[in-house]
Amino acid sequence: DGGITQSPKYLFRKEGQNVTLSCEQNLNHDAMYWYRQDPGQGLRLIYYSQIVNDFQKGDIAEGYSVSREKKESFPLTVTSAQKNPTAFYLCASRLRDSSTDTQYFGPGTRLTVL
Amino acid sequence: GIQVEQSPPDLILQEGANSTLRCNFSDSVNNLQWFHQNPWGQLINLFYIPSGTKQNGRLSATTVATERYSLLYISSSQTTDSGVYFCAVRTGANNLFFGTGTRLTVIP
Numbered sequence: 001d002g003g004i005t006q007s008p009k010y011l012f013r014k015e016g017q018n019v020t021l022s023c024e025q026n027l028n029h030d031a032m033y034w035y036r037q038d039p040g041q042g043l044r045l046i047y048y049s050q051i052v053n054d055f056q057k058g059d060i061a062e063g064y065s066v067s068r069e070k071k072e073s074f075p076l077t078v079t080s081a082q083k084n085p086t087a088f089y090l091c092a093s094r095l096r097d098s099s100t101d102t103q104y105f106g107p108g109t110r111l112t113v114l
Numbered sequence: 115g116i117q118v119e120q121s122p123p124d125l126i127l128q129e130g131a132n133s134t135l136r137c138n139f140s141d142s143v144n145n146l147q148w149f150h151q152n153p154w155g156q157l158i159n160l161f162y163i164p165s166g167t168k169q170n171g172r173l174s175a176t177t178v179a180t181e182r183y184s185l186l187y188i189s190s191s192q193t194t195d196s197g198v199y200f201c202a203v204r205t206g207a208n209n210l211f212f213g214t215g216t217r218l219t220v221i222p
Contacts (some may be wrong), residue, residue: 021194048209100162103210105158
């Protein structure tokens with residue numbers, strides 16, 4: 001099955017700890033994205049990567065870091081510098097061709113800071 | 115950045131009813147997508163529709179780019195249509211800007 005997988009589904013973190021959220025895709029898409037969603041809100045862009053070994057900050061990158069060593073993988077690290085990390089995190093990849101420009105999303109990771 | 119406003123914020127329908135969701139945006143766009151977020155959080159792409167009209171089963175969408183709005187029509191609503199519907203736009207940069215969504219509840 002082609003798609004985007006995220007793990008874990010639920011994650012609990014103590015204050016002061018760094019945690020890494022996994023995102024893997026087998027759609028052969030070049031571009032990948034990380035979004036944060038807070039209750040009752042839309043999605044806000046954290047980081048994006050258009051190609052391997054390259055990534056750019058989004059609107060709310062402070063306290064987060066990413067890497068893109070492989071086309072299939074785009075992990076997100078939530079560092080202790082992120083002041084309010086409890087949220088729903090969504091990973092996406094982008095299909096762009098002559099007929100469409102569409103983002104596809106993984107199932108998300110719910111992060112709770114205890 | 116671009117402003118994306120969706121209305122209504124909340125909508126409650128009886129099963130079988132029709133509805134229209136609206137998305138207004140403040141600048142020219144080269145990409146507009148509609149998504150459905152189910153109660154478990156999964157976002158499903160419904161339409162890529164920067165302009166014109168598309169239909170997919172009971173759902174259809176129209177974007178009037180010159181007037182900076184898009185409409186999503188849901189006909190003969192079902193309980194499985196419940197969730198949050200998001201409009202998202204791109205203005206030429208790489209960022210996709212999301213509205214705050216319309217929460218739809220379909221009651222049997």
